[in-house]
Amino acid sequence: MSKHLQRDVEHLKKQLLMMGGMVEEATDLAINAVIDRRSDLATQVQAGDDAIDAKELEVEDHCLKMLALHQPVATDLRFIITALKVNNDLERMGDLAKNIAERAAALCEQPPIEGAQDFRRMAERVRWMVHECIDALVERDVDRARKVCLDDREVDEENRRRFVQLQEVMKRDPANVERAVSLLSVSRHLERIADHATNIAEDVVFLVDGEVIRHLRLARARAQ
Amino acid sequence: MSKHLQRDVEHLKKQLLMMGGMVEEATDLAINAVIDRRSDLATQVQAGDDAIDAKELEVEDHCLKMLALHQPVATDLRFIITALKVNNDLERMGDLAKNIAERAAALCEQPPIEGAQDFRRMAERVRWMVHECIDALVERDVDRARKVCLDDREVDEENRRRFVQLQEVMKRDPANVERAVSLLSVSRHLERIADHATNIAEDVVFLVDGEVIRHLRLARARAQ
Numbered sequence: 001m002s003k004h005l006q007r008d009v010e011h012l013k014k015q016l017l018m019m020g021g022m023v024e025e026a027t028d029l030a031i032n033a034v035i036d037r038r039s040d041l042a043t044q045v046q047a048g049d050d051a052i053d054a055k056e057l058e059v060e061d062h063c064l065k066m067l068a069l070h071q072p073v074a075t076d077l078r079f080i081i082t083a084l085k086v087n088n089d090l091e092r093m094g095d096l097a098k099n100i101a102e103r104a105a106a107l108c109e110q111p112p113i114e115g116a117q118d119f120r121r122m123a124e125r126v127r128w129m130v131h132e133c134i135d136a137l138v139e140r141d142v143d144r145a146r147k148v149c150l151d152d153r154e155v156d157e158e159n160r161r162r163f164v165q166l167q168e169v170m171k172r173d174p175a176n177v178e179r180a181v182s183l184l185s186v187s188r189h190l191e192r193i194a195d196h197a198t199n200i201a202e203d204v205v206f207l208v209d210g211e212v213i214r215h216l217r218l219a220r221a222r223a224q
Numbered sequence: 225m226s227k228h229l230q231r232d233v234e235h236l237k238k239q240l241l242m243m244g245g246m247v248e249e250a251t252d253l254a255i256n257a258v259i260d261r262r263s264d265l266a267t268q269v270q271a272g273d274d275a276i277d278a279k280e281l282e283v284e285d286h287c288l289k290m291l292a293l294h295q296p297v298a299t300d301l302r303f304i305i306t307a308l309k310v311n312n313d314l315e316r317m318g319d320l321a322k323n324i325a326e327r328a329a330a331l332c333e334q335p336p337i338e339g340a341q342d343f344r345r346m347a348e349r350v351r352w353m354v355h356e357c358i359d360a361l362v363e364r365d366v367d368r369a370r371k372v373c374l375d376d377r378e379v380d381e382e383n384r385r386r387f388v389q390l391q392e393v394m395k396r397d398p399a400n401v402e403r404a405v406s407l408l409s410v411s412r413h414l415e416r417i418a419d420h421a422t423n424i425a426e427d428v429v430f431l432v433d434g435e436v437i438r439h440l441r442l443a444r445a446r447a448q
Contacts, residue, residue, distance in 0.1 A: 063305075064301065064302065064305060067291065067301055067305075068297045068298070068301055071295040073292045074292070077288065077291055077292055078288065081287075081288060081291075081308065084305065084308065084309070085308075085312060088309060088312065163405070167401050167402060167405060170394055170398070170401050171398035171401050172398075174394070174395035174396075174398070177391050177394050177395050178391060181387070181391060181408065184405065184408070188412070
């Protein structure tokens with residue numbers, strides 16, 4: 001790898017780490033806005049989303065310049081393409097945190113509802129997944145990436161538990177319906193942030209273990 | 225553009241059109257499974273999703289080969305990068321159609337519920353958006369792309385109407401809760417398919433109108 005390309009790759013990694021940090025923080029603030037009924041935190045998330053959007057455009061520009069300037073091949077090419085996909089995922093994770101914040105703001109204007117407190121554990125796990133998937137990418141660490149994929153199952157399970165619980169809350173009293181539907185949305189958005197983290201982790205496994213897994217998957221998909 | 229690159233770009237366009245057609249069909253089948261209570265259509269969607277996944281891997285491979293082989297710059301580079309993003313969107317749209325099919329299969333095993341019939345119009349619009357965004361990409365037709373972005377607002381509005389309606393259905397009788405929650409999921413998945421179509425349409429506008437809009441958006445995002 002040329003020195004220039006190496007420097008640009010390092011810069012790209014730093015940008016992705018920074019963007020991952022922004023998404024992590026947005027997720028954390030949004031969920032705290034729901035749990036602690038703090039509309040000020042919700043406002044903070046909504047304002048911060050513009051910074052994530054701007055960062056996405058910057059990263060994409062940087063990637064396109066790297067492709068045009070260095071015309072990389074093999075591993076370097078694949079890393080830059082993966083970074084483009086991850087960049088896209090991170091931007092959408094930011095949007096989902098904003099969606100949670102919107103639900104939080106609406107819930108703050110209504111009486112408290114049972115179930116909001118129970119998002120703490122799920123949110124902590126999702127935040128951890130966001131952190132780990134970006135670290136795994138930058139460090140090319142397949143073990144950490146696989147751990148993220150495993151964690152996703154637990155988030156799915158937790159999401160199902162929240163659905164069962166919130167349906168019970170609705171059945172008990174029709175007055176709960178709107179607020180419980182808002183919490184269903186929170187649960188689903190959180191689960192989707194975890195899905196994006198899992199997409200990133202799968203991309204890391206592809207990137208590092210390369211063609212083997214990829215073609216196994218292609219063959220399996222074709223055989224089905 | 226070299227003849228080889230031109231041929232590869234044409235092939236890429238054909239693949240994206242085919243994949244778009246597969247997503248369109250999956251969306252159509254999945255919604256008909258909900259409306260007409262046909263679990264056989266739901267099964268068809270679930271089986272067809274593997275073909276969409278396989279296609280995604282093929283398209284990505286093709287794009288990476290084009291980048292490594294032809295080392296394109298400027299417009300060609302940007303088209304291939306856009307195709308990679310669109311490919312990703314299409315795969316996720318296929319997943320969402322599969323999610324709708326899963327809800328349909330579950331609903332088929334329970335008594336009919338009010339509200340299922342009302343997805344027809346929304347589904348038709350979403351299907352149209354999927355068709356138009358891919359055509360707009362292949363034809364580089366900004367007007368059609370912008371029309372897709374406008375259509376998205378109507379889908380959002382329709383989604384909100386479904387939410388209001390289904391919350392009423394739940395309030396009226398607690399026995400409706402589970403099935404109405406399933407229909408809420410259908411509505412949201414459909415709305416997300418439209419969101420992905422809008423992402424694709426926005427990418428087409430970027431691709432054709434290029435840097436101008438892109439930098440306006442970047443400047444606006446930074447100023448906020």
